[in-house]
């Protein structure tokens with residue numbers, strides 16, 4: 446299942462974005478052939494990028510989240526838009542450091558010391574760019590710090606997964622809770638208390654989806670939100686606002702890759718035609734292969750020459 450439910454509490458103190466992205470994380474695993482730790486890391490970044498994309502307004506808005514560290518995973522990058530389309534990659538899909546003493550996958554060790562960069566292109570002249578040093582490299586902590594430092598937004602980010610022993614994805618999802626400008630102090634306190642004792646989001650998803658036979662996706666998402674916020678005082682109870690789509694989608698195309706080839710310039714293109722006589726480009730997001738034969742390259746060379 447891939448779905449997001451949004452909500453707001455009765456006192457308008459905080460807003461919730463809650464996602465189940467199990468199918469999207471499994472799609473990414475199959476495309477990139479990721480190790481369990483890389484599946485977890487990429488699943489978290491894709492989920493967070495998807496949620497942050499849905500927070501934006503405007504059909505042309507685009508968001509990029511890039512994690513980069515010295516720990517061997519290399520770069521983990523995801524892009525998304527306001528419609529919930531998400532794609533991404535990890536430079537080293539085989540990274541698989543030893544488990545932590547508590548038996549959990551060590552995404553922080555896979556990333557190491559580094560930065561997270563968020564780029565929001567809202568269709569204005571300049572994109573918004575925010576970057577901070579990684580806090581733990583566990584993704585959720587880093588994004589909580591990002592929201593606070595770069596966007597002066599008090600938020601709580603939770604991301605998590607359950608991976609089967611065969612490496613496939615059993616449950617993946619995440620949640621972003623944002624405090625609103627006129628938040629009531631009692632609501633903030635009650636929320637902090639609740640978040641402290643809330644089970645991991647992956648456990649909540651696994652339990653809810655495991656007992657969802659015969660339910661609509663809307664009912665499942667509603668049940669998940671009720672379960673997560675169970676115990677909030679009545680006046681700060683979350684009420685569901687909307688159900689949104691989220692999922693893997695790569696928008697690469699032969700036309701787009703042609704533009705990449707043309708941008709190499711006529712000198713480089715002439716060299717490729719002369720030396721190789723053909724070219725193959727692989728989309729770094731979905732691994733689709735695009736083959737260009739000599740005739741095709743010569744046509745693109747003419748276009749490149751016309752541009753200069």
Ligand SMILES: [Zn+2]
Nearest residue numbers: 695697728731
């Ligand atoms: Zn692609």
